[in-house]
Amino acid sequence: MQQPDISNWPFIDSPWDxxxxxxxxxxxxxxxxxxxxxxxxxxxxxxxxxxxxxxxxIITNALVVYVFFFVFRKPSRxxxxxxxxxxxxxxxxxxxxxxxxxxxxxxxxxTVARVYFFVFNVSNVCCKIFRYAYSFTASLSSSLFLVTAMxxxxxxxxxxxxxxxxxxxxxxxxLVTTLFSAxxxxxxxxxxxxxxxxxxxICWVIExxxxxxxxxxxxSNSCLLQTLLVIAVNVALVIRLKRSVLERESLTQSATANxxxxxxxxxxxxSVAMVMAALPQSIAYALSSILAEMLHGAEGRTIVRLVYNxxxxxWHILFxxxxxxxxxxxxxxxxxxxxxxxxLHCRCSATGGPQEETFTSIRVVTRKSRLSGIESFxxxxxxxxxxxxxxxxxxxxxxxxxxxxxxxxxQGYMSREEGRAPGQNLSSKELITFSTKF
Numbered sequence: 218m219q220q221p222d223i224s225n226w227p228f229i230d231s232p233w234d235x236x237x238x239x240x241x242x243x244x245x246x247x248x249x250x251x252x253x254x255x256x257x258x259x260x261x262x263x264x265x266x267x268x269x270x271x272x273x274x275i276i277t278n279a280l281v282v283y284v285f286f287f288v289f290r291k292p293s294r295x296x297x298x299x300x301x302x303x304x305x306x307x308x309x310x311x312x313x314x315x316x317x318x319x320x321x322x323x324x325x326x327x328t329v330a331r332v333y334f335f336v337f338n339v340s341n342v343c344c345k346i347f348r349y350a351y352s353f354t355a356s357l358s359s360s361l362f363l364v365t366a367m368x369x370x371x372x373x374x375x376x377x378x379x380x381x382x383x384x385x386x387x388x389x390x391x392l393v394t395t396l397f398s399a400x401x402x403x404x405x406x407x408x409x410x411x412x413x414x415x416x417x418x419i420c421w422v423i424e425x426x427x428x429x430x431x432x433x434x435x436x437s438n439s440c441l442l443q444t445l446l447v448i449a450v451n452v453a454l455v456i457r458l459k460r461s462v463l464e465r466e467s468l469t470q471s472a473t474a475n476x477x478x479x480x481x482x483x484x485x486x487x488s489v490a491m492v493m494a495a496l497p498q499s500i501a502y503a504l505s506s507i508l509a510e511m512l513h514g515a516e517g518r519t520i521v522r523l524v525y526n527x528x529x530x531x532w533h534i535l536f537x538x539x540x541x542x543x544x545x546x547x548x549x550x551x552x553x554x555x556x557x558x559x560x561l562h563c564r565c566s567a568t569g570g571p572q573e574e575t576f577t578s579i580r581v582v583t584r585k586s587r588l589s590g591i592e593s594f595x596x597x598x599x600x601x602x603x604x605x606x607x608x609x610x611x612x613x614x615x616x617x618x619x620x621x622x623x624x625x626x627x628q629g630y631m632s633r634e635e636g637r638a639p640g641q642n643l644s645s646k647e648l649i650t651f652s653t654k655f
Contacts, residue, residue: 229419233330234325235257235326252526260326265323270540274540277541277544280560281299281300283560285297286300293480294387298390305358305361309354309358317347318533348406348421352437356443357395359447362447369454370454373457404429409421434502439495441495447488448492454484458481461477490542491538498528502528504524508524
């Protein structure tokens with residue numbers, strides 16, 4: 218592409234950025250070949266691949282939020298965390314993906330710089346709002362994931378203290394983490410503004426505030442600090458899980474223990490996927506911030522732009538990982554899979570009902586059905602069995618549970634014989650009908 222004269226373009230981000238490196242590479246005998254390849258790759262991914270990833274990510278994250286919070290009647294603490302993470306990831310995908318990357322990188326590349334939109338260039342207010350918005354959602358998502366990992370690790374190491382915490386504690390943790398992340402990104406949101414770099418307007422913190430740039434690298438975007446802490450927590454979790462599996466082999470099988478191990482294994486898999494997607498972006502973003510302060514001139518600008526483009530490419534990897542979390546839930550969580558398939562097939566089950574357990578099969582088991590007083594009558598329709606029991610009850614002294622009007626109380630239930638007069642004795646050949654209200 219023949220680059221037009223953009224000397225009058227006031228902003229540092231321009232529609233010709235992805236073509237600029239290749240044009241200069243042609244003029245310098247291929248010296249910028251690497252920058253040209255990365256620029257074209259970023260343009261192709263942003264223009265032609267991201268729309269599918271972005272749409273799929275919004276649909277899957279919205280589906281996860283709906284199933285966790287509206288299909289399951291009593292979601293577990295881990296389900297609450299994962300549902301909130303999916304909601305925040307969806308916001309990040311919309312703010313940074315659909316409002317920034319696609320119109321600022323994808324559209325200019327696909328239309329040869331004829332169609333574009335730079336939300337950070339609209340005004341100083343838009344610059345502040347959108348920089349703060351995506352920084353907050355990115356930081357909140359990683360912080361919530363760290364809280365999820367810590368909750369699971371504490372539940373495994375101290376099951377008596379943390380394993381039975383009520384769901385209300387999870388909501389409180391989400392609220393505290395949200396407020397903490399909002400305050401954490403507030404200095405950056407206040408300091409970011411339209412300034413000048415290399416004679417062009419840029420939406421960023423002024424160059425003298427290097428501390429804020431490092432602060433943003435560590436705590437936002439792919440959140441290098443939270444990612445490293447998640448790695449440390451998961452190492453401790455894996456060590457404990459290995460010991461728990463060995464102990465389970467030598468002890469009686471426990472459904473509760475199996476659920477805890479399954480929940481922990483899901484979190485480990487999610488953590489590995491998150492770390493693999495976040496670390497490249499963290500490293501590239503950190504390098505771009507450091508090199509921008511060290512390198513100057515045309516060659517330095519080329520290197521900095523190359524690293525920034527790699528960082529933006531890694532954002533697409535993050536979006537893909539966030540969109541595919543739904544696949545992991547479908548694979549590792551049986552209840553989630555069954556409820557999702559039922560929802561997608563528009564099936565309504567009279568007995569399925571919302572479930573409380575996350576990692577076990579869907580069953581309708583009530584504590585009342587196990588009471589000893591009615592256990593012998595459950596699923597029994599044989600007349601001979603009921604007649605024999607009626608004969609024994611008639612011969613024996615009337616227990617305190619049989620009332621004068623014929624009503625029978627069993628473990629807190631009120632069962633009555635249809636059509637029996639008060640005081641009438643039980644007949645040895647009479648079929649007794651119990652109506653129990655659950």
